[in-house]
Amino acid sequence: xxxxxxxxxxxxxxxxxxxxxxxxxxxxxxxxxxxxxxxxxxxxxxxxxxxxxxxxxxxxxxxxxxxxxxxxxxxxxxxxxxxxxxxxxxxxxxxxxxxxxxxxxxxxxxxxxxxxxxxxxxxxxxxxxxxxxxxxxxxxxxxxxxxxxxxxxxxxxxxxxxxxxxxxxxxxxxxxxxxxxxxxxxxxxxxxxxxxxxxxxxxxxxxxxxxxxxxxxxxxxxxxxxxxxxxxxxxxxxxxxxxxxxxxxxxxxxxxxxxxxxxxxxxxxxxxxxxxxxxxxxxxxxxxxxxxxxxxxxxxxxxxxxxxxxxxxxxxxxxxxxxxxxxxxxxxxxxxxxxxxxxxxxxxxxxxxxxxxxxxxxxxxxxxxxxxxxxxxxxxxxxxxxxxxxxxxxxxxxxxxxxxxxxxxxxxxxxxxxxxxxxxxxxxxxxxx
Amino acid sequence: xxxxxxxxxxxxxxxxxxxxxxxxxxxxxxxxxxxxxxxxxxxxxxxxxxxxxxxxxxxxxxxxxxxxxxxxxxxxxxxxxxxxxxxxxxxxxxxxxxxxxxxxxxxxxxxxxxxxxxxxxxxxxxxxxxxxxxxxxxxxxxxxxxxxxxxxxxxxxxxxxxxxxxxxxxxxxxxxxxxxxxxxxxxxxxxxxxxxxxxxxxxxxxxxxxxxxxxxxxxxxxxxxxxxxxxxxxxxxxxxxxxxxxxxxxxxxxxxxxx
Numbered sequence: 001x002x003x004x005x006x007x008x009x010x011x012x013x014x015x016x017x018x019x020x021x022x023x024x025x026x027x028x029x030x031x032x033x034x035x036x037x038x039x040x041x042x043x044x045x046x047x048x049x050x051x052x053x054x055x056x057x058x059x060x061x062x063x064x065x066x067x068x069x070x071x072x073x074x075x076x077x078x079x080x081x082x083x084x085x086x087x088x089x090x091x092x093x094x095x096x097x098x099x100x101x102x103x104x105x106x107x108x109x110x111x112x113x114x115x116x117x118x119x120x121x122x123x124x125x126x127x128x129x130x131x132x133x134x135x136x137x138x139x140x141x142x143x144x145x146x147x148x149x150x151x152x153x154x155x156x157x158x159x160x161x162x163x164x165x166x167x168x169x170x171x172x173x174x175x176x177x178x179x180x181x182x183x184x185x186x187x188x189x190x191x192x193x194x195x196x197x198x199x200x201x202x203x204x205x206x207x208x209x210x211x212x213x214x215x216x217x218x219x220x221x222x223x224x225x226x227x228x229x230x231x232x233x234x235x236x237x238x239x240x241x242x243x244x245x246x247x248x249x250x251x252x253x254x255x256x257x258x259x260x261x262x263x264x265x266x267x268x269x270x271x272x273x274x275x276x277x278x279x280x281x282x283x284x285x286x287x288x289x290x291x292x293x294x295x296x297x298x299x300x301x302x303x304x305x306x307x308x309x310x311x312x313x314x315x316x317x318x319x320x321x322x323x324x325x326x327x328x329x330x331x332x333x334x335x336x337x338x339x340x341x342x343x344x345x346x347x348x349x350x351x352x353x354x355x356x357x358x359x360x361x362x363x364x365x366x367x368x369x370x371x372x373x374x375x376x377x378x379x380x381x382x383x384x385x386x387x388x389x390x391x392x393x394x395x396x397x398x399x400x401x402x403x404x405x406x407x408x409x410x411x412x413x414x415x416x417x418x419x420x421x422x423x424x425x426x427x428x429x430x431x432x433x
Numbered sequence: 434x435x436x437x438x439x440x441x442x443x444x445x446x447x448x449x450x451x452x453x454x455x456x457x458x459x460x461x462x463x464x465x466x467x468x469x470x471x472x473x474x475x476x477x478x479x480x481x482x483x484x485x486x487x488x489x490x491x492x493x494x495x496x497x498x499x500x501x502x503x504x505x506x507x508x509x510x511x512x513x514x515x516x517x518x519x520x521x522x523x524x525x526x527x528x529x530x531x532x533x534x535x536x537x538x539x540x541x542x543x544x545x546x547x548x549x550x551x552x553x554x555x556x557x558x559x560x561x562x563x564x565x566x567x568x569x570x571x572x573x574x575x576x577x578x579x580x581x582x583x584x585x586x587x588x589x590x591x592x593x594x595x596x597x598x599x600x601x602x603x604x605x606x607x608x609x610x611x612x613x614x615x616x617x618x619x620x621x622x623x624x625x626x627x628x629x630x631x632x633x634x635x636x637x638x639x640x641x642x643x644x645x646x647x648x649x650x651x652x653x654x655x656x657x658x659x660x661x662x663x664x665x666x667x668x669x670x671x672x673x674x675x676x677x678x679x680x681x682x683x684x685x686x687x688x689x690x691x692x
Contacts, residue, residue: 407506411454411647415474418643419589423478423685429667430480430559 042113044097045121050077058160063134064333066155071131072123075169079131080123129177129203130333136182136195137338144185144192147175200338201345204329211329212321223324228312230362231369312358319355435463435499435525437490442521442536444654445485446512448680451651451672452481453505455682458554461501463525467493467678471558479644480667480683482561489678499525501532502554508532511547561683566661566669568595569631572615574652574672576626577660580613581649585642587611590687594637595662600630604642625656636662638686645670648682 047055055074062069072080095118135153136142151174154161165171175191181200182193215224312320326346330339346352439445452459452470459472467490470483487493515521515536524533531548538544580602584591588606595601603612620626651672652658661669667683674680 407504408457409453409506409509411650412457412475415455415476415479415643415647418476418641420476420478420641422687422689423476423641424688425477426473426480426559426667426683426685427477427557429683429685430561433558433560 041117042115043117043119043121044099044115045082045123047072047123048077048080048125050074051080051123052076056164058164060131060161061134061155063130063335064331066134066335071126073164073170075167077125078173079126079128081126082121082123085120085122086118127177127207128174129181132174132178133195133200133338134335136178136193137335142194144183144187144194146190146192147171147178150178150193197341197345201342201349204334204342205326205346205349208322208325208329211325212318215321215325219324219328220321224317224320227324228316228320228358228362230311231366313354316355316358319350319352322350323352323355434494434496434527435501435523435529436492436494437463437468437523438492439490439521439523441517442512442515442519443517444675445521446515446517447651447654448483448485448674449505449508449512451648451654451680452483453509454647454650455479455481456505458502458504458552460554460556461503463495463499463501464497465495468523471561472556473559474644478641478685479647480559480561482679482681482683484678485674486676486678489674489676497527499527499529501525501529502552503532503549504552508549511549514545514547564661564663564666564669565633566666567632567634567663568600568636568661570595570600570615570660570662571627571629571657572600572660573626573628574649574655574658576615577658578646578649578652581642581645583613584611585646589642590639591642591645592637592639593660593662593668594635595630595632596635597632600628636664638662638664638668639688640668640684640686644684648684651680651682654680 051072051074054076055072057070057072059068060071061067070082072082074080097115097118098112099115100112132150132154135150138153151161151165165174178193179191181195181203183196183199184194185192327343330342334342452472455474456472457475459470462469462471465487467484467486467488469485471480473480487495511534515534516538518539520537520539522535522537524535525531529551531550534547534549536545536547581591584602584604587608587610588604591602591604593600593602599614599616601612601614604610615628617628617630619629648670654674655672657673659669659671659673661671667685670682670684672680
């Protein structure tokens with residue numbers, strides 16, 4: 001595939017304001033005749049202001065999913081990943097972009113254009129250390145190698161990587177990031193690198209801490225508030241119960257676009273991360289959250305009024321935020337094998353005891369709530385079959401006993417009460433035959 | 434197989450009525466000599482022995498030994514459907530699951546038929562030897578019944594004292610004491626009221642009145658009752674049935690419970 005020169009001269013004008021974003025294809029539509037649809041329809045990108053005209057969109061291997069993905073590489077400001085933002089539901093409505101120049105004075109028809117696809121691609125800063133991680137974290141014995149040897153281990157389908165690494169500043173950037181997570185030795189005039197997992201862990205924890213400071217609202221709602229929310233044990237009668245509405249998992253409306261650049265990425269990949277890595281803690285808590293959301297009868301607004309039985313402390317909240325951030329980074333940027341190893345090492349760095357204790361009590365409360373609800377509504381027995389069998393036997397025995405008793409005459413019952421002291425048994429007088 | 438026909442259902446009904454208040458379940462042992470029954474009460478201090486001889490039935494047919502395990506309460510329920518003068522036929526297979534009872538009305542052509550489910554009853558069978566009793570009192574069954582019901586108001590046990598002078602039933606209880614003396618006499622006008630005493634040696638024994646009252650439910654079967662006593666052996670209370678068939682009750686005496 002040829003190099004895509006999508007960001008021609010006007011890139012510098014790009015900013016967070018949508019109306020000034022740059023079209024990446026020349027406007028070539030006629031007013032009156034409908035040309036055949038181009039094989040590669042134009043797409044809308046938002047590029048960072050800091051990206052220089054020398055920036056290129058290249059194809060590299062995504063370290064997490066081992067699939068080719070597009071990245072924006074600028075020799076001076078570094079790497080950017082693209083996050084696709086799809087239209088929010090209702091998606092059945094056809095949508096498209098209308099792009100016009102920023103000044104409204106010029107004629108509308110002259111330089112404005114429409115783009116059929118409603119999707120938006122947002123370039124967000126990307127740490128190149130994630131790109132080289134698959135090469136560093138080889139399952140076999142890790143050795144001190146030169147950066148070139150490491151980079152040669154990366155899959156390089158279109159030789160884009162080797163091309164961009166010819167640029168001196170980019171190469172320096174990659175080596176600098178590599179040094180952060182590697183042990184180094186100098187061999188002659190060359191520096192050799194070997195992955196140090198402890199360094200990687202602390203680097204990721206620092207990233208997670210930064211992210212936890214300002215968690216996007218969608219993640220805060222779903223993974224922090226919902227996950228730590230105690231079940232409502234009793235609903236006051238004055239509060240009319242409302243149907244539970246889970247917050248939209250893909251906050252792709254305009255407000256989220258204004259958020260931190262991480263926000264969009266987090267939102268779009270949060271669903272995929274939980275789907276692809278069901279073993280991560282985040283997805284577990286997410287499962288718990290969704291299960292309670294299903295049984296919960298009060299909406300979040302009501303919960304603020306109704307006193308909840310358990311309120312998380314600020315420490316617990318921040319710990320949960322940190323854990324969510326950490327899981328998110330692991331599950332969206334790191335190779336699965338490496339993220340599993342790091343996950344086990346996390347508790348050694350950060351003390352989660354307080355959060356775990358809270359989650360334990362929460363789990364118990366939820367079970368109680370679920371049990372009480374199950375009793376309230378379904379009345380179904382949850383006993384296992386063995387117990388059922390035992391009860392059935394017991395019932396049969398009792399029934400037989402009852403039948404026997406019913407078949408006892410009154411005279412026999414009366415005789416049972418007779419005092420027989422001093423009376424010998426019949427078998428003492430008469431011998432058995 | 435068993436096929437036994439009784440001209441009147443009344444006697445069989447009364448027999449079962451009398452036994453059902455003493456035992457709950459029992460085996461009817463059928464063989465070519467007739468239908469026999471032996472059972473003890475739950476405390477094993479009393480025993481009932483019944484024999485309906487083959488000649489009591491017309492006709493009687495039983496090729497081999499058949500044990501019919503019957504719950505007497507259930508049998509009573511079925512027998513309530515029979516009129517006293519109905520012809521009663523008992524039928525059973527060789528290895529029966531059910532006892533078949535047919536009640537035929539003599540007045541009209543009404544025939545009712547019942548199948549009673551049988552059960553397996555594990556009962557020990559005791560050998561009862563022929564005993565020469567020291568004293569044998571034969572008297573009206575109604576009179577014996579009256580004596581037991583009168584005395585149970587005083588005490589729960591009665592001492593039967595048989596001597597040359599006659600038979601004395603006495604009871605001592607919390608409210609006082611009471612006794613009934615009967616002398617041997619022969620009522621020429623009403624022979625059933627006669628009291629006959631055969632005595633080889635005087636006997637005085639104490640028995641539980643509740644059991645005796647229970648035995649007296651059979652007084653409807655016979656106008657006469659025979660009471661046989663000996664030291665160290667159970668009391669025998671015998672009601673004669675038609676022919677030489679009989680219904681016998683045995684009761685262990687109370688020993689060392691005088692005070």
